[in-house]
Amino acid sequence: MLAKRIIPCLDVRDGKVVKGVNFEGIKEVGDPVECAYEYNLQGADEIVFYDITASHEGRGVMLDVVRETAKKVFVPLTVGGGIKTVDDIRETLRAGADKVSVNSQAVQNPQLIKDGADIFGSQCICVGVDAKAIGDKKWTVFINGGRIDMKIDLIDWVKKCEQLGAGEICLNSIDTDGVRGGFDIDMLKAVVDAVKIPVIASGGAGKLSDFADAFIKTDCSAALAASLFHFKELTVGQVKDDCRSKGIIVR
């Protein structure tokens, strides 16, 4: 049986880990290589670096972070943010990432998913999706860190991602992100039911039981959180112990 994955995410800007609430009010919280190493010791199943740097120089710094991390952290590394072209994907994988996560760029240019999957394999293409409810069991896809509503139906979009060759969906609910009231179970369920590829729950983890809750109430494959782990409110190990005690298979 595959274990459910617990994935800490590090938002990185100009080589520093930062954290904001609802995509705004950003503050610095540490060194990404050290944070990744610490998560690795805690038993993280995978580590995501999300690059929120806009500049070209910042991308180079991000790749250095990946290179350094890959020398001492031996679990899969995913890099998201600012990946616009096949060359960006190639560069990121060469730096030592195992997967890339494409988000806004994929919405604006879905061909990027197909090209990436054809060249590097579906397993390295994760599509990050930011979505928000617009009515009962209806959601639309947003881009640019949740600022622009693309008026695309979430379910149509994730099905299209799968068809284009995405290996995984990382689903972030804008409604629950940073609110810490638990993952967006309704949204998560709808997406898990719509696709066969693994779905990562993101946005909203606020307490220990939120992770097990997502695994019990939906068939998601993994759960991701940032601030809870950053601020050391919980360790990955504690989350796994809680899941294990509820009969969920974790590493």
Add this chain to the structure above:
Amino acid sequence: MIAIIDYGAGNIFSVKNALDYLGFENKLTDKKEDLEKADALILPGVGAFPWAMNMLKVSGLIDTIKEQAKLKPFLGICLGMQLLFEKSYEFEECKGLSLIGGYVDKITDPGLVIPHMGWNKLEFNHNCKLFDGLGEDEYVYFVHSYKAFVDDKNLYAYSTYGSKVPAVVSDGDFVYGCQFHPEKSGKTGLKILENFADLSR
């Protein structure tokens, strides 16, 4: 020195990073002389079988690999493990290195998410030096859509995903293969790599 065979397939740097971290001298190489000189060989690989076999052909290393695999510890990782078998049916029937009997075909158990991606538990089938120091509850990281079909005598460990997925195979002599990525499997994976590297000492 452990030679990591560089024939243009996938993320070979992570294998190098892991060996560096463990303190084993190693070299990424596509040179025949290095393969002959090395104490052990690692064949990594990510991608499609026919494409990888073709890259190996282009590299001109196939005969050297087959010859050296009879003389010193040899480890195929992921696609590099699949290449050890006689043939594969990925896209088209394609001959492999034939270092271990068996073939590679798609995972077809109904209702499964493909690729088989993530951490799965190792179930031990036969004793093997690669397992020294491992416990009962060891998870390793897989990413693949095709799996090996192999005789029980060559199956040293498997994971369960629908049915048995060969995880560690061996010819019982120098040739080993891991379907998972030991270089991405945390402490467990590093231990397996260390055990392999120790065979060359």
